[in-house]
Amino acid sequence: xxxxxxxxxxxxxxxxxxxxxxxxxxxxxxxxxxxxxxxxxxxxxxxxxxxxxxxxxxxxxxxxxxxxxxxxxxxxxxxxxxxxxxxxxxxxxxxxxxxxxxxxxxxxxxxxxxxxxxxxxxxxxxxxxxxxxxxxxxxxxxxxxxxxxxxxxxxxxxxxxxxxxxxxxxxxxxxxxxxxxxxxxxxxxxxxxxxxxxxxxxxxxxxxxxxxxxxxxxxxxxxxxxxxxxxxxxxxxxxxxxxxxxxxxxxxxxxxxxxxxxxxxxxxxxxxxxxxxxxxxxxxxxxxxxxxxxxxxxxxxxxxxxxxxxxxxxxxxxxxxxxxxxxxxxxxxxxxxxxxxxxxxxxxxxxxxxxxxxxxxxxxxxxxxxxxxxxxxxxxxxxxxxxxxxxxxxxxxxxxxxxxxxxxxxxxxxxxxxxxxxxxxxxxxxx
Amino acid sequence: xxxxxxxxxxxxxxxxxxxxxxxxxxxxxxxxxxxxxxxxxxxxxxxxxxxxxxxxxxxxxxxxxxxxxxxxxxxxxxxxxxxxxxxxxxxxxxxxxxxxxxxxxxxxxxxxxxxxxxxxxxxxxxxxxxxxxxxxxxxxxxxxxxxxxxxxxxxxxxxxxxxxxxxxxxxxxxxxxxxxxxxxxxxxxxxxxxxxxxxxxxxxxxxxxxxxxxxxxxxxxxxxxxxxxxxxxxxxxxxxxxxxxxxxxxxxxxxxxxxxxxxxxxxxxxxxxxxxxxxxxxxxxxxxxxxxxxxxxxxxxxxxxxxxxxxxxxxxxxxxxxxxxxxxxxxxxxxxxxxxxxxxxxxxxxxxxxxxxxxxxxxxxxxxxxxxxxxxxxxxxxxxxxxxxxxxxxxxxxxxxxxxxxxxxxxxxxxxxxxxxxxxxxxxxxx
Numbered sequence: 055x056x057x058x059x060x061x062x063x064x065x066x067x068x069x070x071x072x073x074x075x076x077x078x079x080x081x082x083x084x085x086x087x088x089x090x091x092x093x094x095x096x097x098x099x100x101x102x103x104x105x106x107x108x109x110x111x112x113x114x115x116x117x118x119x120x121x122x123x124x125x126x127x128x129x130x131x132x133x134x135x136x137x138x139x140x141x142x143x144x145x146x147x148x149x150x151x152x153x154x155x156x157x158x159x160x161x162x163x164x165x166x167x168x169x170x171x172x173x174x175x176x177x178x179x180x181x182x183x184x185x186x187x188x189x190x191x192x193x194x195x196x197x198x199x200x201x202x203x204x205x206x207x208x209x210x211x212x213x214x215x216x217x218x219x220x221x222x223x224x225x226x227x228x229x230x231x232x233x234x235x236x237x238x239x240x241x242x243x244x245x246x247x248x249x250x251x252x253x254x255x256x257x258x259x260x261x262x263x264x265x266x267x268x269x270x271x272x273x274x275x276x277x278x279x280x281x282x283x284x285x286x287x288x289x290x291x292x293x294x295x296x297x298x299x300x301x302x303x304x305x306x307x308x309x310x311x312x313x314x315x316x317x318x319x320x321x322x323x324x325x326x327x328x329x330x331x332x333x334x335x336x337x338x339x340x341x342x343x344x345x346x347x348x349x350x351x352x353x354x355x356x357x358x359x360x361x362x363x364x365x366x367x368x369x370x371x372x373x374x375x376x377x378x379x380x381x382x383x384x385x386x387x388x389x390x391x392x393x394x395x396x397x398x399x400x401x402x403x404x405x406x407x408x409x410x411x412x413x414x415x416x417x418x419x420x421x422x423x424x425x426x427x428x429x430x431x432x433x434x435x436x437x438x439x440x441x442x443x444x445x446x447x448x449x450x451x452x453x454x455x456x457x458x459x460x461x462x463x464x465x466x467x468x469x470x471x472x473x474x475x476x477x478x479x480x481x482x483x484x485x
Numbered sequence: 486x487x488x489x490x491x492x493x494x495x496x497x498x499x500x501x502x503x504x505x506x507x508x509x510x511x512x513x514x515x516x517x518x519x520x521x522x523x524x525x526x527x528x529x530x531x532x533x534x535x536x537x538x539x540x541x542x543x544x545x546x547x548x549x550x551x552x553x554x555x556x557x558x559x560x561x562x563x564x565x566x567x568x569x570x571x572x573x574x575x576x577x578x579x580x581x582x583x584x585x586x587x588x589x590x591x592x593x594x595x596x597x598x599x600x601x602x603x604x605x606x607x608x609x610x611x612x613x614x615x616x617x618x619x620x621x622x623x624x625x626x627x628x629x630x631x632x633x634x635x636x637x638x639x640x641x642x643x644x645x646x647x648x649x650x651x652x653x654x655x656x657x658x659x660x661x662x663x664x665x666x667x668x669x670x671x672x673x674x675x676x677x678x679x680x681x682x683x684x685x686x687x688x689x690x691x692x693x694x695x696x697x698x699x700x701x702x703x704x705x706x707x708x709x710x711x712x713x714x715x716x717x718x719x720x721x722x723x724x725x726x727x728x729x730x731x732x733x734x735x736x737x738x739x740x741x742x743x744x745x746x747x748x749x750x751x752x753x754x755x756x757x758x759x760x761x762x763x764x765x766x767x768x769x770x771x772x773x774x775x776x777x778x779x780x781x782x783x784x785x786x787x788x789x790x791x792x793x794x795x796x797x798x799x800x801x802x803x804x805x806x807x808x809x810x811x812x813x814x815x816x817x818x819x820x821x822x823x824x825x826x827x828x829x830x831x832x833x834x835x836x837x838x839x840x841x842x843x844x845x846x847x848x849x850x851x852x853x854x855x856x857x858x859x860x861x862x863x864x865x866x867x868x869x870x871x872x873x874x875x876x877x878x879x880x881x882x883x884x885x886x887x888x889x890x891x892x893x894x895x896x897x898x899x900x901x902x903x904x905x906x907x908x909x910x911x912x913x914x915x916x
Binding site for chain 2: 109283349351357371381427
């Protein structure tokens with residue numbers, strides 16, 4: 055267990071899969087301050103073709119260390135995916151490690167030269183001396199075209215294991231995998247089907263409540279795996295099964311949805327900001343936001359969605375009381391009487407930003423993100439969200455835990471969720 | 486190599502250290518969507534006591550897999566740190582894996598019970614049945630007090646290797662390590678000194694320029710390691726050496742600083758937003774920000790710093806043209822003539838937010854974050870930053886590459902950097 059994540063249900067070997075391993079190569083990944091992120095999408099992609107990642111590891115750009123890691127992995131896995139160390143600099147030695155370990159000398163391969171030349175030509179360049187090293191491929195290995203970078207990948211079979219070497223740059227690794235490795239693995243005669251996954255994202259229910267509501271929903275032997283992951287943005291429920299059980303999976307997903315009710319704000323790859331954006335766009339509503347403790351995070355999240363300018367009119371981050379008076383027209387006396395962190399001010403903020411902007415909906419957040427500024431009456435983590443929408447004017451109080459960043463995250467999520475709830479229930483008829 | 490990171494100079498075995506490995510345990514870390522972050526601070530902490538992490542790995546909550554990972558690691562390392570799998574649920578089996586592998590049966594240990602009872606008592610609770618499992622420790626192992634959670638850690642020597650088991654929750658892992666493991670490793674007779682590190686964060690210079698300017702600055706055999714890491718927030722230079730070479734290290738750091746000049750915006754653990762905040766506070770200046778394409782990200786970053794309410798007055802995210810007219814008083818004709826993404830509008834935004842708020846400084850960003858909305862004249866990635874400060878009114882044009890998120894990040898960094906440059910050079914005298 056790590057962070058606030060917890061798994062419930064039958065997580066184990068219920069779904070038989072081929073064992074896979076991922077080895078990320080690069081000394082910078084061992085320096086602290088940088089993490090391998092390729093394994094995130096590789097894990098997903100491999101699972102979808104029936105390969106379960108059971109070990110992930112990170113090694114530096116040291117030939118002997120890379121070889122040792124591959125040797126260990128190949129003993130226990132059917133598929134080993136390497137990322138990184140294929141570039142043109144002297145520290146890039148993945149190809150040398152594979153060549154020496156498998157006894158297949160490096161050869162300059164015409165397909166690799168061609169793939170590299172084509173990419174560089176698009177950028178108006180020709181290969182330099184160091185870049186020519188990128189065309190060196192272990193003999194007998196298959197060259198994997200890199201559609202977005204100059205270093206091609208390769209794959210070969212060794213001791214019954216498929217060893218795949220991908221470039222380290224995330225976009226290149228992803229595109230190279232999707233273009234050749236994914237299809238190859240899917241065609242493998244040992245895979246008869248693919249894994250399907252359903253994700254349901256909830257907010258507002260504690261982890262233990264989600265767990266409680268799902269009790270007994272997945273029976274042992276059903277062939278469906280249930281997982282539960284918690285973060286400041288909420289609790290995500292995952293259901294996984296082979297495609298042959300896809301109707302069971304969908305039936306279970308519907309049952310889970312019913313049990314969790316309105317708390318499910320999104321499914322699959324959707325985010326809260328995308329869901330809210332789609333509802334606003336569908337209803338031809340514009341939005342104006344007044345933020346205090348979240349400092350712009352609500353606006354930042356909404357504008358992560360391409361096309362958000364269609365519905366987001368403005369965001370006023372009123373950190374000072376004077377800004378609340380100026381930009382939102384909140385009476386100073388109201389702030390003096392109730393304090394800037396109060397239901398009254400949250401309501402006035404939502405009302406103020408809506409009326410000043412003439413946007414369809416006004417949303418506000420005010421609170422104490424900490425670590426300083428809390429009192430006994432108004433502790434760190436106290437947050438008020440206000441909503442001013444056609445036919446609906448409301449505020450809600452929250453008490454969050456955690457550090458400054460996670461309180462800001464939870465507060466932004468609570469604000470967006472309050473807006474979503476209104477859009478879903480009232481938004482369609484209340485205008 | 487991964488992402489846009491690149492290492493230059495002598496990165497290798499120049500500094501002799503004890504070999505270390507980190508094993509993160511938790512099936513949720515293999516599901517995709519979640520990364521082990523404990524290894525980030527553990528790598529730093531271990532380096533500071535002379536342990537170099539050469540391999541990192543991730544395994545699921547599977548006893549045999551955990552044992553296999555420890556066995557492999559112990560063969561090549563002197564220190565193996567495990568995180569996770571010490572909790573009260575049935576899937577937590579790290580202690581069982583260690584006990585079986587090392588042949589040291591689990592015993593309920595009074596010190597562990599005591600540590601757990603004390604923590605739970607603070608929360609007004611007593612241990613439940615499942616929590617009692619957390620007091621099971623391999624016999625002969627030393628119990629490590631967990632100062633912030635209920636699951637204690639432990640450590641033991643096995644085949645000449647120190648095996649340390651820490652809880653998986655990041656705050657608990659960090660505090661448990663700092664409280665007992667760090668001091669123990671530092672006292673180890675084989676460590677005579679500690680590693681020192683200097684970090685210099687730059688923005689505005691391409692990676693190749695930084696590399697070019699640093700050519701020959703670190704000589705082979707100098708005992709100082711030079712590293713270079715690139716991200717959307719800029720290029721970071723790291724210099725590492727044993728404490729006995731600390732004067733060489735500081736001399737080199739000064740030389741690097743001179744060569745990189747004004748591009749160095751922060752050192753060590755400092756962030757851009759902290760540096761800008763400190764300058765503003767020191768000069769008793771308030772700030773108002775007008776954002777367009779960054780959508781609130783500048784405000785979000787500034788308010789990640791505790792105490793930022795002392796200098797941040799307000800942020801106006803003007804996504805619509807009407808908002809620019811209303812909140813900043815920009816003439817509609819100016820927007821029609823030059824377009825919302827233009828030097829003229831950027832200047833008017835900075836001027837408008839400053840005069841309306843009466844803040845000491847006005848800062849603005851307008852641009853095209855993409856992926857849509859670009860034209861031949863105004864492509865995706867075109868960004869203008871405006872600054873309106875006492876004695877200084879200026880704008881600057883940038884052309885960034887990357888996806889929507891990295892363009893937003895680069896634009897926010899460019900805006901804060903422009904403010905910092907003014908604060909450093911003019912800020913002190915220009916008022």
